[in-house]
Amino acid sequence: MAKVYNNIILGGGASGLMLAANLDKKKETLIIEHNSKLGAKVLVSGGGRCNYTNRRVNSSNYLAKKDFINSILKSFSNRYIDNYFKRRGLDSVTKNSHELFCKGGSKDLLDILLKETRDTEVKLNCKILSVDKSKDIFFVKTSCGLYRAKNLVVATGGLSFTKLGASDIGYKIAKSFGHTIKTPSAALVGFTLQPSESFFKELSGISLDVVVKVENRELIGSLLFAHRGVTGPVILNSSLYWQKGHLEIDFLPDINIETLLNSGKSISNLLPIPKRATKAFLDKLNLKDKSAKLLTKSDISRLKELKKYKFAPAGTFGYSKAEVTKGGIDVDEIEALTLESKKVKNLYFLGEVLDVTGELGGYNFTFAFASALCCAKELN
Ligand SMILES: Cc1cc2nc3c(=O)[nH]c(=O)nc-3n(C[C@H](O)[C@H](O)[C@H](O)COP(=O)(O)OP(=O)(O)OC[C@H]3O[C@@H](n4cnc5c(N)ncnc54)[C@H](O)[C@@H]3O)c2cc1C
Missing domain, CATH: 3.50.50.60 (FAD/NAD(P)-binding domain)
Structure with a gap:
């Protein structure tokens, strides 16, 4: 038998x-x-x-x-x-x-x-x-x-x-x-980019500590700009909860923009992120790198966008890179x-x-x- x-x-x-x-x-x-x-x-x-x-x-x-x-x-x-x-x-x-x-x-x-x-x-x-x-x-x-x-x-x-x-x-x-x-x-995978974020590619290799809001969750950790898009622990965790649509990223979680405004220093000297990243963000926001004292109201509100940057991924890197x-x-x-x-x-x-x-x-x-x-x- x-x-x-x-x-x-x-x-x-x-x-x-x-x-x-x-x-x-x-x-x-x-x-x-x-x-x-x-x-x-x-x-x-x-x-x-x-x-x-x-x-x-x-x-x-x-x-x-x-x-x-x-x-x-x-x-x-x-x-x-x-x-x-x-x-x-x-x-x-x-x-x-x-x-x-x-x-x-x-x-x-x-x-x-x-x-x-x-x-x-x-x-x-x-x-x-x-x-x-x-x-x-x-x-x-x-x-x-x-x-x-x-x-x-x-x-x-x-x-x-x-x-x-x-x-x-x-x-x-x-x-x-x-x-x-x-x-x-x-899931637990990086995100690919829409054309509106193609400037992220210039930042490849840079890692920033950020806060991401996704589907009513707030996740803290490092984001890594990569050749194909964004990855790093906070992004991998975001991919678990992301369901299409946008995420909100605070690229300056430890910075209160208002406290910078009286300084005579330029924005690129005030923001605690690599100069290459500041330059790319300022270009994206159509802002000149000038003394914080000289920022207009409209400049300030554009700069504040870095604290609630709306990012809609095109998709993910897929199963070949996903941990789960x-x-x-x-x-x-x-x-x-x-x-x-x-x-x-x-x-x-x-x-x-x-x-x-x-x-x-x-x-x-x-x-x-x-x-x-x-x-x-x-x-x-
Ligand atoms: C690169 C990478 C790194 C990871 N690192 C971590 C980590 O550090 N910590 C963590 O918690 N999780 C990690 N994970 C996730 C973790 O590996 C999985 O969640 C876990 O292995 C799931 O266990 P499982 O037994 O359900 O499946 P698996 O461990 O995937 O086992 C399933 C088995 O079934 C076999 N199988 C599938 N189909 C067939 C078939 N048709 N015939 C015969 N056999 C088949 C497979 O070959 C495999 O051996 C990682 C995943 C990856 C890809």
Whole structure:
């Protein structure tokens, strides 16, 4: 008779590995992965040092249904995840006061997951094609044959970085079982420019600390002018909330324009940004670089535009540069405590394939790991 696994995990990335690591080893589990190695994204993440969690995590760091994310983070917190890796020998380093990275590189964290899953059967170079269910058994059709399981876990991630293995198979499987997919799009990604901002290109390489207002959120951080548009942490986070239309950027967050006006110094000497940027902004505002004392009312109101600059991106740099995919399987159709589908018994979804997206700072791995741990508790 054909073999029936207890659990088949589709996708050997962050959430699939964390699940396999925490499953009862007496129950037969199979991981199916089409890359030639497990954990490809983990390895390149965080610039090679994997920002695996954050000292401060709450639902406001996510674009997600509050109750759903809160329930998962309550079951398995950032502290639990940090301790999980530390207990297994991971050395961490903290950046920006609360982001936790691997001190020796992402490989250290991946090695822990690989060690914990060494007894789990893995099929590499094996592409998942489709899934059916009949009489309580899931049938997984792949490029290397047909596999059967009692429990099926979809941990195939989002659409970002196809070169690291991303595909739309998770959405296809979910749809085939009647799930709703919230339209996916690239997130944690830079913005491209409309012709009105083509002057930004001249500023390529300059980084400024700014405040961005987007969809009722105020985000603080650095913006980097790039060849194709704008990027940098504050822009990547803005892309999570941006829905078309404009953002408002304060390029001079620490400056009150009124306090500059009595100075005899020129504008370019007063503004605390690189001269190249001041010149480009003044050209855009059609302002001469003159003594602040000589500014007319109209000059002052134009200068103040730099504190609420309306910027409408043309689009984003797309999936090839995006760290994550926002949108995905509607979490109203998923049990938060177990990650089981409310539509199909013994079918589970973890990580980025769900409609939960975190900001920059380790929030996406936190969710991938925490959702996997909730599911492991259910399956054991
Ligand atoms: C460059 C980069 C850097 C990042 N850095 C960070 C960071 O520092 N901190 C952070 O929190 N987040 C980071 N992220 C986001 C983070 O990597 C993801 O959110 C996380 O990996 C999601 O985990 P997952 O298990 O849901 O999906 P993944 O880790 O993407 O795993 C999905 C797996 O499924 C496999 N798969 C897909 N389709 C098929 C198929 N048809 N057949 C077989 N296998 C398939 C894939 O190959 C992959 O191995 C980064 C992302 C990128 C692209």
